[in-house]
Amino acid sequence: xxxxxxxxxxxxxxxxxxxxxxxxxxxxxxxxxxxxxxxxxxxxxxxxxxxxxxxxxxxxxxxxxxxxxxxxxxxxxxxxxxxxxxxxxxxxxxxxxxxxxxxxxxxxxxxxxxxxxxxxxxxxxxxxxxxxxxxxxxxxxxxxxxxxxxxxxxxxxxxxxxxxxxxxxxxxxxxxxxxxxxxxxxxxxxxxxxxxxxxxxxxxxxxxxxxxxxxxxxxxx
Amino acid sequence: xxxxxxxxxxxxxxxxxxxxxxxxxxxxxxxxxxxxxxxxxxxxxxxxxxxxxxxxxxxxxxxxxxxxxxxxxxxxxxxxxxxxxxxxxxxxxxxxxxxxxxxxxxxxxxxxxxxxxxxxxxxxxxxxxxxxxxxxxxxxxxxxxxxxxxxxxxxxxxxxxxxxxxxxxxxxxxxxxxxxxxxxxxxxxxxxxxxxxxxxxxxxxxxxxxxxxxxxxxxxx
DNA sequence: TTCGTTAGTGTATTAAGTACACTTAAATGT
DNA sequence: ACATTTAAGTGTACTTAATACACTAACGAA
Numbered sequence: 001x002x003x004x005x006x007x008x009x010x011x012x013x014x015x016x017x018x019x020x021x022x023x024x025x026x027x028x029x030x031x032x033x034x035x036x037x038x039x040x041x042x043x044x045x046x047x048x049x050x051x052x053x054x055x056x057x058x059x060x061x062x063x064x065x066x067x068x069x070x071x072x073x074x075x076x077x078x079x080x081x082x083x084x085x086x087x088x089x090x091x092x093x094x095x096x097x098x099x100x101x102x103x104x105x106x107x108x109x110x111x112x113x114x115x116x117x118x119x120x121x122x123x124x125x126x127x128x129x130x131x132x133x134x135x136x137x138x139x140x141x142x143x144x145x146x147x148x149x150x151x152x153x154x155x156x157x158x159x160x161x162x163x164x165x166x167x168x169x170x171x172x173x174x175x176x177x178x179x180x181x182x183x184x185x186x187x188x189x190x191x192x193x194x195x196x197x198x199x200x201x202x203x204x205x206x207x208x209x210x211x212x213x214x215x216x217x218x219x220x221x
Numbered sequence: 222x223x224x225x226x227x228x229x230x231x232x233x234x235x236x237x238x239x240x241x242x243x244x245x246x247x248x249x250x251x252x253x254x255x256x257x258x259x260x261x262x263x264x265x266x267x268x269x270x271x272x273x274x275x276x277x278x279x280x281x282x283x284x285x286x287x288x289x290x291x292x293x294x295x296x297x298x299x300x301x302x303x304x305x306x307x308x309x310x311x312x313x314x315x316x317x318x319x320x321x322x323x324x325x326x327x328x329x330x331x332x333x334x335x336x337x338x339x340x341x342x343x344x345x346x347x348x349x350x351x352x353x354x355x356x357x358x359x360x361x362x363x364x365x366x367x368x369x370x371x372x373x374x375x376x377x378x379x380x381x382x383x384x385x386x387x388x389x390x391x392x393x394x395x396x397x398x399x400x401x402x403x404x405x406x407x408x409x410x411x412x413x414x415x416x417x418x419x420x421x422x423x424x425x426x427x428x429x430x431x432x433x434x435x436x437x438x439x440x441x442x
Numbered sequence: 443t444t445c446g447t448t449a450g451t452g453t454a455t456t457a458a459g460t461a462c463a464c465t466t467a468a469a470t471g472t
Numbered sequence: 473a474c475a476t477t478t479a480a481g482t483g484t485a486c487t488t489a490a491t492a493c494a495c496t497a498a499c500g501a502a
Contacts, residue, residue: 011229081274082271180491202447204447207449219364401460403482
């Protein structure tokens with residue numbers, strides 16, 4: 001039992017985990033096994049331990065659900081309306097993570113819950129205020145493509161310019177001109193040729209590129 | 222006494238309250254009367270009540286310390302490193318507020334604490350991790366001037382273009398060309414002439430403008 | 443060697459941002 | 473009334489970034 005002179009809310013982290021698969025933006029959901037919202041899909045998350053920081057808690061949950069670590073993770077917003085959880089006052093610090101498309105051979109889940117990747121346009125009804133969280137995450141993601149190098153966080157260690165362009169086109173939901181895109185992205189000086197080529201399909205092989213500073217997201221303009 | 226099966230952190234809100242005075246960006250600090258960090262300056266803030274939302278709590282604290290309400294308030298970030306408060310685990314949801322320069326005839330403070338406006342370049346040593354919070358708030362503020370109409374939140378109901386330019390110059394710490402600034406800001410179509418003029422000093426009177434959507438902050442470009 | 447497919451490239455046009463200096467309208471002092 | 477001081481107000485040329493647009497190159501398969 002833990003006693004306090006004043007009431008304390010419970011504190012959780014929830015994570016919107018994005019990846020790109022089949023030219024579609026997907027996010028990870030977990031089917032709730034217990035009440036409330038039993039059987040509904042929800043964002044992965046859980047309680048913050050007393051001896052861990054908030055980002056640390058988010059990375060722990062991320063690793064537990066997907067097995068991945070070291071990926072891009074950013075705090076999104078903190079949600080704490082009274083009544084957002086019917087049991088007790090729960091405040092959640094929401095985060096979003098981007099997983100490169102080559103790291104999704106992750107184990108399904110740590111515990112026995114049902115886990116699934118959902119296209120952002122085919123989301124089921126979500127538990128709690130999680131659809132509000134997802135909505136805000138998507139807005140942030142789209143906005144950041146415009147003024148940062150965030151999109152590179154989706155790329156595998158080597159990738160073609162066409163693949164990179166598809167990432168932008170998928171998330172922004174608009175087609176782009178190939179020549180203009182290449183001119184623009186190369187002018188950023190954030191990627192470089194690896195010297196390798198990707199030979200696949202009956203056509204000219206594509207040059208492979210890598211991100212110069214893989215972990216880093218820079219503001220551009 | 223309040224009992225929980227699992228330990229809960231305490232939850233606070235802290236607010237970076239900005240205003241502009243004498244062509245200087247200032248923020249409000251409160252001298253701590255009790256331990257820890259007794260006598261040190263700190264951001265205004267306090268515990269979140271169990272029946273109020275997070276923004277509600279921030280607005281309550283803002284109103285208690287400054288008497289102002291209805292001003293621009295935005296969530297900044299949530300800080301929750303274990304050990305940031307020596308007494309117990311305290312997680313704080315940090316906000317920042319912008320107060321128009323004509324609303325600073327506010328009452329000094331609700332309680333007996335010492336309260337003061339400090340220029341952002343002349344801040345004293347701060348309690349807790351508050352200097353980290355201030356640093357992040359300043360970064361956000363500067364960034365948002367570039368891609369939103371945030372700066373208008375500092376303006377009184379009627380203002381001259383020169384005053385508006387000074388707001389940008391003060392916060393961005395760089396001089397701007399008068400003609401280019403006017404061309405740019407008028408092209409935003411976010412402000413309009415009031416028809417009034419400001420006569421003061423031995424020079425040509427300036428046209429007064431107002432913000433078209435006073436509460437609103439739009440992303441530009 | 444022809445066909446199918448995706449990779450890769452340049453130029454002209456338009457829009458936005460930057461650099462830069464004089465005139466105007468008022469108040470003050472003689 | 474006139475000259476002086478002060479900040480308000482205005483336009484144009486130049487530079488840079490964004491856009492529109494179509495063909496050639498390199499490979500695999502038949």
